[in-house]
Amino acid sequence: ESQLNPNYSFENFLEGDSNRLARSAGLAVANKPGGTSFNPLLIFGGVGLGKTHLAHAIGVDIKDKYPEKTVLYISAEKFTQQYIDSVKKNNRNDFIHFYQIIDVLIIDDVQFLSGKSGTQDVFFHIFNHLHQNGKQVILTSDKAPVDMQDIEQRLLSRFKWGLSAELQNPDFETRVSILKNKLYRDGVEMPDDIIEFVAKNIKTNVRELEGAIISLIAQSSFNKKEITIDLARQIVEKFVKNTKREVSIDYIQKVVSDYFQMDIDTLQSKTRKRHIVQARQLAMFFAKKFTKASLASIGSQIGKRDHATVLHACKTVDNLSSTDKQFRKYVEDISKKLSV
Template structure:
């Protein structure tokens, strides 16, 4: 038996005792990277996995290794390291004997067990958002509801422009479509830093096209969109009713497709059900791979919460995580929102969460489908009252931070909760330009990744808004 065979045996035992979501999330791309005297090092893809395996699974892994090697393995450690494409198994030593000497530096086998050089994910400002390094396959939780989309996305990364071209991913709000699109971009950049990738929302594509027409820069526009290696387009459903944009996207699609360039598109519904979408675009979108993503099941929701807690370096008891996963069944975005709400409340109170303290916090949590309709005026009044400022000041031209930041929060919530377009958001906020609304949304999105007080503020504003 060599190290490859040993690790496959260990994984086989672990798979029997774990849910599919947990097994796939934490043990995919792991391998035995080093073997020394009575000690084994496991290679893992990232720090999240390393920390989680150390915390949750070391005893089980070590016990399984000892059973399979007749107690020859005494120590277990982890190392962040890319898995070789074809790792060569190292021979195991028998109990009571010394391990075989390490290969000499001249032996090419040694290179399989050296950390491979990886490219940092570049921040590519090609559209409304940059590629965000946190959106990668390692942080994407796989369950029954998204395993097809996940597998198709990985196939695209293995062979861009291949049989899964275009890849069309559809599903409801907050189910991970953007995560998959950006993970594809980040993975392809990791493999080849020179890959030319363009990630845009449909609205950005439309705005760029209109802007190019108005400023007589259509050639520049075409060069930007038609010379990429990979085009990632989010929320294509917003192309509905825009005849000129559909015409331009059709020609952009054709040129990329004919040049074997990869196209990945996301939508909240399948192509045939997008209103007023031209038949020729429906045909193009359906000629590759269609993959849907649905709401996560209970096990997947628990795995998602585990990962989010690890990212935030915050520990919650299992019964609390189970309660959150039971209460929030809609999508990943609301699941993380509920978790943020629990964490922020107890951090401000400086107390440890208990099941009894968490239940009231989530008692008002309601699925999106049951939320009542709100108006821009109600939102503006709610935010003005929350920050104790006059509504006229909020709508005014002052750029003082005490007014500008609440104004940006209004724009963010109007976009997230009301699905308002950027031009309409600008008009509601004192007739501002749509680019101001875009900048505000982008800024708040970025701040929310790190600022837990802002997360708490927006959650409270939404509670007050829906309680009206």
């Protein structure tokens, strides 16, 4: 049993700038498992960006092209559990042997191995054996190897032997094509403007993107309502609210500078021009409000100012928004943009 899900195919894994490298490395590996320098192939990226899907797609494709090869997909969590059981039952060697005769081993979410030195140790030996014998290893992780914590150095260095390919947030066009493909496969029709509305508003997680479309379809058929932009808006709002997102200081600077139609360099510059100073102060105020960064860190990221300047900016924004109507509107507008 390979544990592969045939729906997670390459065909269904829509290509975009955000995944092109990882996807094509995956295809290369699937064409010549163990025969490329991408060994191991490590796919990393945030939640819901397609790591599991892509890992399966490689396995599914290999099974298609090389039916005689043994391919195994397993989560790092399950692998760990199996290892612990084998130790309890005194058959650790059987466990190792089982893994050493696999042709293509896919381990999902290897960050789960952090701090688990016994499992890391056994995986190290299995990895070396497979690699020496020209077998293919495919790993996924929520972080790049350099950012992984509590993983032994010798294992990390193995992770870096092959290729680490990142899955990034898909851009708008890719999000639209992912949705269209899903709707097509499910045999559901939906107006383009609604698909685009959803794709525009859910940006950082493909699973949520699909989830929003699924609830939209469910809601409309359950309540026998037409799928309208209003219904889409309600659903998207729920999705966006439920995902606690930490806005970054970079993002705040971008939103504020876009709002005032200046670029970020201008916002950060040393000029004393009033409207620029105000934009900078607003960026500092929102950084204080929406992030956990210290005043000093906010200052250093927004034009290399000190913490006293940031404190002063926050007070100024508070004062101005209670005395100046125009300024209060700025605060409200930007606040809305940041909390969408």
